[in-house]
Amino acid sequence: MAIRRLTPGRGALRYGLVGPGGHAQENLLPALAALDGARLTAVAARRPEAAEEAARRWGAELWTDDWTELIDGAAGPAVDALVVAGSPELHAEVLERALAAGVSVLAEKPPAPDTATLEKLAAAEAAAPRGTVAFVGFNFPYGQSYRKLRDTLRPHGTLRTLDVRMVSAKPTSPVWGCATVEDSLLQGLGTHAVDLALRELGVPDRITARRADIDARRRAIRVLLEYADGRLATLLVGNYSNRLEYRCELVTDEGVVGSLDHFNTLTVARPATAPGAGVLDAKETLTYEWPGRRGGYGRTGYATELESFHRSVVRGEPSDSPLSACLDVYRVLDEVRRQTGARA
Structure with a gap:
């Protein structure tokens, strides 16, 4: 029998990661790699070498040092959903821009630097195009x-x-x-x-x-x-x-x-x-x-929260961690x- 190549399903959701730091590499990317129906498509980081390295390691096709390119491309967003793991200020910036563009986001906690900013983001969440999901990553x-x-x-x-x-x-x-x-x-x-x-x-x-x-x-x-x-x-x-x-x-x-x-x-x-x-x-x-033997990503909640987010995006349903x-x-x-x- 000839060698066969396993490829993602045609309906696989395209994910982008913003912030491939230690936390993302240790917890989020392994959990995302095991998520059925998901495909890591792009990685964005402030340092180009960090973005390229993470993209190569985790099999993403695209990398950039400007995360806005994943949302504002000439042909439309390069991804269906984003996972962002950085500072509260970065989370807030990505959420505001992505939600307006109809791109769903799982933002690690804390999602904003202060309550006033979060209030504005909650309003953006309510005004986002139908089916756009915002999810705050509380794994516990x-x-x-x-x-x-x-x-x-x-x-x-x-x-x-x-x-x-x-x-x-x-x-x-x-x-x-x-x-x-x-x-x-x-x-x-x-x-x-x-x-x-x-x-x-x-x-x-x-x-x-x-x-x-x-x-x-x-x-x-x-x-x-x-x-x-x-x-x-x-x-x-x-x-x-x-x-x-x-x-x-x-x-x-x-x-x-x-x-x-x-x-x-x-x-x-x-x-x-x-x-x-x-x-x-x-x-x-x-x-x-x-x-x-069951592994740590389900036990610690990272895999399970991603599954919940993914399910909401696929079904166009409200997030259960909004x-x-x-x-x-x-x-x-x-x-x-x-x-x-x-x-x-």
Whole structure:
């Protein structure tokens, strides 16, 4: 038999990547490469050599040091959808121009440098041509292990409390044009933690935030979100670890507790007196270790969020992580900044 060449399907969606930095190379491009019905067509970077190198490595046909060429070409857009991973300012610029041109965009968080800019982008999202999708890349709620936790708890009542811990080794100096380390930390990890809480519990009725200075460069910020019906979310973000540490704990109104340690270990427990208690009576717990053989991009959510974005673009349906929903995240963080002096 003669050698055969496998080519993308005729209907493959043409993707362009803006910003082939470390995060994109480590997480987004591998997830995109495995996405059915998708084809990386173009790469854009500020440095021509970086764009060319990434295009060669990941099999893209086109590369450029001017991302606007992917949208404003003489023959129309060179891509059907863009993935952008850079600074908040870059995300906002790409979103504004692409949405006006009818090109769908998955923008890594944070999608804008401030709330005023995000409000303008949300208006552009609403005014975009029919079928144009904007998606903010919050990977944590899309992680397969987190979704397994939620599916496990769903039969056992509604959520009453949520605790999230996200600490990392960075930033230890201001980034993305932020004036302070605290503001940079809130832009980086704070958006993730608040987004997770708001997806589960909604917009809070009261916000309390406190900051602890660990040393000259390291901070811990604790946020309490309170709801009129007594529900609570407690969030901790910090830059004092030597690596990314992520843990969340959810408690339902039946007293069932579910926790996820990083993206790997899921533990469920319930009191013996809880309704329907059986397998998880008394001091017993159920622990699930996520198999390493399944790969990390689904477990961490990067593959799953891309699948969701891709599905919305193909079907012409609204995004389930839109810019408009992200506005509430930014407004909560504005209050956190006010109380902690993060932009002072």
